[in-house]
Amino acid sequence: MSVTSATGADRAGPASSPEGAATAPGTPRRRAYGWGPLLLRLHFYAGVLVAPFLVVAALTGLAYTVTPQLDALVYGTELRAEPAGRSARPVSEQVAAARAAHPDGTLSYVALGGDGATTQVVFTAPELGEKQHSVYVDPYTGQVTGQLTTWFGYTPLRTWFDDLHRNLQLGVLGRHYSELAASWLWIVALGGLALWWRRHRGGRGRAGRLLLPDLAARRGVRRTRGWHASTGVWLMVGLLFLSATGLTWSRYAGANFGAGLDALAAGTPELPTSLSSAAGPDSGGGHHGGGPAGAPAVDPAAIDQVLRVARADGLTGPVEVGLPADASSAWTVTQVDDAWPVQKDRAAVDPAAGTVVARSDFADWPLLAKLSSLGISAHMGTLFGLANQILLAALALGLLCVIFWGYRMWWQRRPTRADRRAFVGAPPVARGAWWNLPTWAIVVGLPAVFLLCWALPLFGASLVGFLAVDLAVAAMRRRRRTDGVVPTSPAPAGS
Template sequence: MEKVKQKIIDYRMFWRWHFYAGLVCIPFIIILSITGPIYLFKPQIEAAIDAKYDHLAFAGAPQSAEAMVKAAVTAVPGSRFKAIEVRPDTHDAARVTVLKGDEKIHLYIHPQNLKILKQVPEDARFMEVIKNIHGELFAGRFGQVIVELAACWAIVMILTGLYLWWPRDIKSTAGLLYPRLKMGKRIFWRDIHAVTGIYISALALFLLLTGLPWTYVWGNAFKSARELASPAPASQGWSQGRADEKKALKAEGTAPIDLSQLDALLDTAHALDLPAPVTLSAPAKGASLWKLASDTGNRPQRVTLMIDPMMLEVISREDFHNKKPLDQAVGYGIAAHEGQLFGWFNQALGVVTALGLMTLCVSAVVMWWQRRPADKLGAPQILPDERLAPGLALIIIVLGIFLPVLGISLIVIGLTEWLILRRIPRVRDWLGLQP
């Protein structure tokens, strides 16, 4: 009898955790599920936006790359040359990136008359705006932490949802593997929620976990652990937000750049035929070698070369397989997260997962609305003599350590409930904290 009672208590506790996890993260999951699928199609969207700057019609030969770069720098007073994209067609507008302070500015230069066809700051590019919303909610570090918090609670939501769904006495797969469509609205929405959850839970957990390296708290902790694990770790192939990116740009400093060999360097880059898009970057301050890098979204195919501008020789080469196993694992995860690891099917899986998450959010709200009490929030009521089972306590501790933002939020919630919420009768009753 005692075991049965504890199972009931455990079930209701998981249900309560599931309820509150959804309460915390549903608005943010909807935002991520809208912006994420857009970013999955970054190559196609950017190609469509820039299509009018490709295959420009003009007679005669294009100007030198040096002249194009000088035109770009002149168009942005106080700027310095950063990089030029290696284009497949000489009739494409030159894509030149300049730096002004800690801001990247992209310019599209007509190859022959050197007119500025387009000038756009990095942060104003459409896909950068989507990325900013997806990762920072347009709120900088604070937004990053909020997104990380929502992601952590989404992991809790999925894990507790799997526990609640897990069949304990299988008499039929209806409501488990497919929804019952003719048993009323409540059963319909309950089944839509549960069945969708089971089919997309693994994909959703994968996306949430592979997004953690970009986060501020977890990502920086992982960065520190990565540096401790290796005496001389290679440069990290991902960042912890725009603030870190701008800080790195500002630290680059200025240095005079000899552009006389730029056309020859671009010819060398074309001959190497790296996966597009490919950028040729000016030497860092105090260095003489130019960096030629493939920035393809399929990270396992990325290549970085350092080239001597006088000899036009490749001095060093870094391929994906040269990276340490940990960095390779993160690279595979990021490529899959961004929908670039295995083509259109990867993008399709991302879209399906996002649609599934939105279905979970909508169905959760509908279920709550259908069942909400008139004078309460509707959270599962605490039972008399309710106590935390050792197994559940261990799970909470492990999750709190692995996901520090979750752990901190649990401590804050626990203290707030104990010190404030339980001491205000109306609030306590409305939240369902009274046994």
């Protein structure tokens, strides 16, 4: 994931001088390197410069995996209710109890959990922005058990950890770190896999040598590289998954992804809520949609009828009931069970007529919309419950180990002779390796890189930064030569 030393075939020979000197007359024309040196140098720079962002993402993600248990520990009074053989009170009665405890704000939606969970009655207010006031009601007694300021149903603790992972508590500016990490993670992972495969190509028992470190190797770079690379292979699928799902809701790449889904008509389908045939297909009353200020009043007591109609139409399990935007719009009932098998069907209900006026079933969603929804649930650790949390924690710990071994290799490759001592190792191959690619690869590759930079803007910006660093180092070395100072030669790229 970070720094990988070159193989003998990949080492920079005399033909790849650091400054790209011309071949002397009569010298045989140098042979094209292929992809190895380019991958190695890119993997090196990405590992050194992007790995710190990956470390932060792994640590904050690791902390986030335990938020369900922390919620149960910290907010047990608000979140849990004891059935004790009792039947649940009417939901309208629970809403009335919540309104009595919280007279301010606009009622937005009501979340009904499974057995042993309290009912969450959510109110919005202009001063809260994206956040809400949630009042928790014991469905079996009708008593209010607590009140919290939440973010789309998240408790304050879970919201804090979510913000830490997404933006380091820095708001929009902080989101750049996580997008940068996700943009490079898949490139570093696949590049490392390619380099490790090249090292073992043609050898006997290649699969086993790819998956297991060489414990017989002497201590030093070779052994560290074995742990670094083989662990990365084991983590490969999970790291690619985290990268892809993380990018789907990032700031810039996520916007491009959403635009692509819209262009392909592959996004989450809208649920029509208008009760008027003259109105458009969607009045904007989503499952979190409360009525806007000044809208005609909607009687919350109708929620019991709305639930009866929705349950009769097959919407079982935990649901959220959203109030209509106005008197000419339908109520919405949305299944919110993210555990496998997921339940995410939605229905628009007219309580006056006692009918479902529209439905949007998860089974009918476009494939890309399904995959995106399932991927996000798995990324957040909810799809497979505790097993999902354990797997995410293992991925985070494994990634931290891979990064540690990568930096350790960088340190182990440092020159140690008295006349050329350095704190860390030099880049494993000379710059300019991409010029040695076949012409067809350059012709095809450059447009592909530009397209990738457009789709992942922070990847493109950081790639330009890498090139700037490389060119700056080259300029400094040329200046030292001009001043008559011989630069220190890089350390050997092998062990």
